[in-house]
Amino acid sequence: MAEKVSFASMSGPMLAGLIDLPEGEVRGWGVFSHGFTLGKDSPAAARICKQLAAEGIGMLRFDNLGLGDSEGDWGDGSFTHKVADTVEATRFMADRGTPAELLVGHSFGGAAVLAAAGEAFGVDAVVTVGAPFQPAHVEHNYDAVLSRVLEEGQSPWMAGGKLLTLREHFVHDVRRADLRHKIMQLKKPLLVMHSPTDNTVGIENASDIFNTARHPRSFVALEGSDHLLTRKGQARRAARIISAWADQYLAD
Structure with a gap:
């Protein structure tokens, strides 16, 4: 069972979320950050969160700015914005009396949770799934319009069937982002999960995160x-591993 919620993004527009409520005994709570332009209902987000809920860990998953059911324009966002909204999600969970001990991010969302963890409210453990070592890895997704963006300031861009606006400030913000220091200063237990045959974000990214x-x-x-x-079964398997690993970091 899922509860519809909303909370304000760092720039004002309301972000739409779902809390997959824990079944049976409540073991803890968490926040999930989805991939680049995917949304809260993407297979990785929905299936991992539902399985964690089935194992007693309630999870908030939410659409980032201008995606899914959230307000705003995706083009007004940035990696910095995504990180700040991840922090806001943990604040929301703390304010409702269910502080998130667990922060999970998939792909670009994995980079976001690494950057957000130091400022997140109540988070005791962090998990990345298929995450890039540096946010700028996403640049290959919009190679076809990059020159136009840099020349004209913005460009329409089709991503996963969505017509978005890619703006120059997003490109520069992603290029400036550097996770190395954030990872070194994490000071929280970290689980890095990655497929050796991931053709989108190579396994070397997991090695770099882990070694840093x-x-x-x-x-x-x-x-x-x-x-x-x-x-079939991939996201569920990942969730079961997360559940077992996180057990010692969840509040009684």
Whole structure:
């Protein structure tokens, strides 16, 4: 069962979310950050959160600015904006009396949780799934319009069937973002999950994240998985691993 919620983004527009409520005994709560332009209902987000809820961990998943059911214009956002809204999501959970001990991010969302963890409210453990070591990895997605964006300031851009506006400030913001220091200063248990056959974000990104992080850190290879975790059972398996790993970091 899921509860519809909303909370204000760092720039004002309301962000739409779902809290997959824990079944049976409540073991803890968490926040999930979705991939680049995917949304809260993408397979990785929905299936991982539902499985965690089935195992007693309630999860908030939400649409970033201008995506899915959220207000605003995606083109007004940036990586910095996504990170700040991830922090706002943890604030929302704390304010409702269910502070998120667990922060999980898939793909670009994995980079976001690494950057957000230091400012997040109540978070005790962090998980990345198929995350890039540097946010600028996403630039290959919009190579075709990049020159126009840099020349004219913005350009229409089709991403996953959505017509979005890519603006110059987004490109520069992503290029400036550097996760190395954030990862080194994480000071929270980290679980890095990645498929060795991920053709979208290569496995070397997981190695870089893991090698940069300090203990306690763990790595799990999601062998056989595709980047989006769309094949049957992949997201559920990832969630079960997260659930077992996070058990010692969740409040009683």
